[in-house]
Amino acid sequence: MRRCHFIQGLSWLLCPMFSLFLFSCAGQLGPSHTRPAENLPQIGARQETLSLESPRPEIIIRLTKKAEQQIAATELEKAFTTLEQAVDIDAQDPFLWHLLAKIQLLQGNLHQAEQLARKSDLLAVHSSQLREKNKEIIARVLELQGQ
Structure with a gap:
């Protein structure tokens, strides 16, 4: 019985000490786990886009060609799905x-x-x-809307 009281008393002492130890270690992350505020992306800020000199990833090229073939075959839903997959990979591709x-x-x-x-x-x-091609689409939309 006495031993049981000793273990209970010890747990009341060790539990808060262990919690304090974990709490003090939580703030000890190294510099690799933090990013300086100036390097964080800003909400609403434009992200850098690929320049024309940057090569497009091969998967984007393949998905674009597939979507263009689907558009030509008037498989518009399939083409839209294909392009959604490409946008998931590179949402900055205009x-x-x-x-x-x-x-x-x-x-x-x-x-x-x-x-x-x-x-x-x-x-x-x-x-x-x-x-220019985008402006043509916008102009066509406005024309169809009667504006």
């Missing part, structure tokens, strides 16, 4: 957003087509040719 806008326009989803073309336009800072 051409992917342009193709999504084109599909929405072909399906008659005018508001979505306009919004996707505008997103593509924001990302296409280095491609005046793509920005």
Whole structure:
């Protein structure tokens, strides 16, 4: 019986000490686990986009070609799904957003087509040719809406 009281008394002492030890160690993360505030991405800030000189990943090239073939075959739902997969890999690629806008326009989803073309336009800072194509989609949407 006496031994049981000793163990209970010891647990009341060790438990708070162990908790204090864990709490004090929690703040001891090394510099590899923290990022200085100036290196954190800012909410609403534009992220760097790929320049024209940057090669596109092979998977993006393959998915884009597949989507273009699906668009040509009027398999618009399949093309949209293919492009969504590509956007999951590289959401900063303005051409992917342009193709999504084109599909929405072909399906008659005018508001979505306009919004996707505008997103593509924001990302296409280095491609005046793509920005021109986006403006054509937006102009077509406005024409169809009677504006």
